[in-house]
Amino acid sequence: MAGRTAKAAAQGAAHHLTTDDGAPVVVRRSARRTRTVAAFWENGTAVIAIPARFTAAQEAEWVHKMVAKLHRQGERRAAAGRRRPATDAALAAHAAQLSAQYLGGRAQPTSVRWVSNQNSRWGSATPAEGTIRLSDKLRPMPQWVIDYVLLHELAHLLVAAHNAAFWKLLEAYPDTGRAKAFLEGVSFATGRGMAGPDTD
Known part of the structure; x- marks a missing residue:
């Protein structure tokens, strides 16, 4: 892919570049971009x-x-998708990893599982019992969205309310803002403006 692209560029045919899978490649020159x-x-x-x-x-x-870098990134995203926690046991193990990475390992749920009966929430937690449930509607979504919902529920095991202390816990996760926007967009598209599933 990258070899043919570079050859075409060298021949001055930038506007005809394509990747190996047929996607067009466009080169944009910018005077504001220096290095x-x-x-x-x-x-x-x-x-x-x-x-x-x-x-x-x-x-x-x-x-x-x-172009080679884009290709590698695509491969990594595909691999990440294949590694999504499919079972409750895998989901619990992944929750432990996220807790260790972003919450100092302080959130230690007693159980984490996928459920099919949550139609008004993406996820839920019961701090008194230490349990977390994620809607199986999340399964086809990007991993960074699933991770946000899981972290959201893990944070609820430490702080029950949606207060400043709660949101402070999620500041370490870099995709909090865009994951919230993604889920809001899904809810809007699904309900055409009506309230959709949420995290709680």
Whole structure:
């Protein structure tokens, strides 16, 4: 993939670049970008942003590198998806890992399980019993969203209310903001503005 992309760039055919799986590649030059190079997906197109001063050879080199990077990132995301905790035991083990990583291991649930009867919540916790339940509607969602909901419920084992102390616990997780926005979007799309599942 990357080799053919770089060759095409060297030949000055940047607007005809494609990845090995047929996705178009667009090179964007920016006068404001002086040294850094970025790569990202935009509506199914691989976009490579480079400094305007780059020569054709530099463009070819960086397109080669960055398309390969996008490919590796895609492989990692796919692998992460395959490693999603499918069973209750795997979910409990994953919860322990998240607690150790983001909550200092202080949240120690007695049980963590998937449930199919939660239609108004993404997850729920019972601090007095130390139990956590996640809606199986989360299963097809990105892992970083599932992790947010699981961390949300783990935090409830430490702080029951949605107060400042509770949200402070979630500051360490880098995807808290976008996960909340993602779930709000899903709820809106599902209910067309009506209240959807939530974390509690």
